[in-house]
């Protein structure tokens with residue numbers, strides 16, 4: 001099963017200068033708790049933005065560069081490579097971005113975990129448009145707004161109808 005996990009603002013913005021446009025540690029905590037123990041899949045640019053493999057998870061990086069190698073990550077080179085890898089496991093696989101990789105698997109994804117941040121930020125990468133009629137909301141939890149997390153935000157999970 002393939003799941004997407006991401007955070008977006010009111011305009012579907014997800015990135016700025018290869019970083020996140022906001023600081024929201026409660027969302028990073030949610031990310032860690034939700035993905036821990038599961039394989040995570042990311043584009044090479046998102047990998048470089050994180051800068052290291054994330055512990056406790058099989059890290060898969062997608063790149064077209066045949067000589068890209070990093071200790072602690074599996075490297076795959078095409079959509080087809082990833083889909084055949086995914087078929088071999090019963091685990092829930094989390095696609096964690098970025099924009100190009102979400103676009104690549106938008107037709108294959110089964111579940112969506114989105115953190116909606118009710119703000120408008122500046123940036124340069126957007127989550128693709130989704131036809132929400134095909135998706136059923138199965139859970140919704142407000143985020144806690146405090147000094148370190150100074151926005152209104154909400155954790156939502158959808159499954160494909």
Ligand SMILES: NC(=O)c1ccc[n+]([C@@H]2O[C@H](COP(=O)([O-])OP(=O)(O)OC[C@H]3O[C@@H](n4cnc5c(N)ncnc54)[C@H](OP(=O)(O)O)[C@@H]3O)[C@@H](O)[C@H]2O)c1
Nearest residue numbers: 006007015018019043045046063064078097098099100101
């Ligand atoms: N808000 C969020 O939840 C969230 C989550 C993740 C990322 N982000 C943000 O998103 C931005 C990065 O997104 P992005 O779209 O620029 O980059 P990306 O999706 O992380 O990575 C793009 C790279 O993936 C590789 N790739 C793409 N299609 C491929 C294919 N079919 N086969 C093999 N490799 C393929 C290519 O690597 P090569 O060039 O090496 O070939 C491509 O340059 C950053 O700002 C990051 O902070 C936000």
